[in-house]
Amino acid sequence: MKGSIEDLARQWAAAQPLIASFISLVVPDFHDAQDVLQEVAAAVLSHDPARGVPVSFDAWAIGIARHKAIDFHRRRSGEKLVFDTEALAMLAEAHEEVRHDEGPRREAIEHCLKRLAAKARRLVELRYQDDLKPGEIARTMGSNVSAVKVALHRVRAALRECIEARMASQIGLP
Numbered sequence: 001m002k003g004s005i006e007d008l009a010r011q012w013a014a015a016q017p018l019i020a021s022f023i024s025l026v027v028p029d030f031h032d033a034q035d036v037l038q039e040v041a042a043a044v045l046s047h048d049p050a051r052g053v054p055v056s057f058d059a060w061a062i063g064i065a066r067h068k069a070i071d072f073h074r075r076r077s078g079e080k081l082v083f084d085t086e087a088l089a090m091l092a093e094a095h096e097e098v099r100h101d102e103g104p105r106r107e108a109i110e111h112c113l114k115r116l117a118a119k120a121r122r123l124v125e126l127r128y129q130d131d132l133k134p135g136e137i138a139r140t141m142g143s144n145v146s147a148v149k150v151a152l153h154r155v156r157a158a159l160r161e162c163i164e165a166r167m168a169s170q171i172g173l174p
Helices: 005-026 030-045 057-075 085-101 103-115 118-129 134-141 145-170
Strands: none
Touching (some): 005 057, 118 145
């Protein structure tokens, strides 16, 4: 399947939390884990999209993360850490399976986010995608902190209701 660098970047953005979570399990130091994550991102994004995007992007990216974590621990072989590559492979596989289990919930979240008004969606992006605090959001949007906090509370409540309703309808509950 042919892809573009934009497709690759989109898939990386969606998979990055999974990959970061996996790396944090096997590379305990936060800064070292961030370095390994950067190595994985560089490897993923240097893939030639003309060769096609892997069918299971998450599994492919986890595989790269596994190899980068092994490389990291080999470079640090002087540490007292006993590193079992077979255990790491099993952990990577389990981590990737968890991602597939969240498919219906992810679909519900995406569905509900699309239904938000533009201003509400922008609030969510600033808070959770850009990781801005309410004060920073208020400055960005030309609002006050209290109004941002109230709006975020209302948006989260609306999203929660929408997601719960969507999940219930997916499994056939009234």
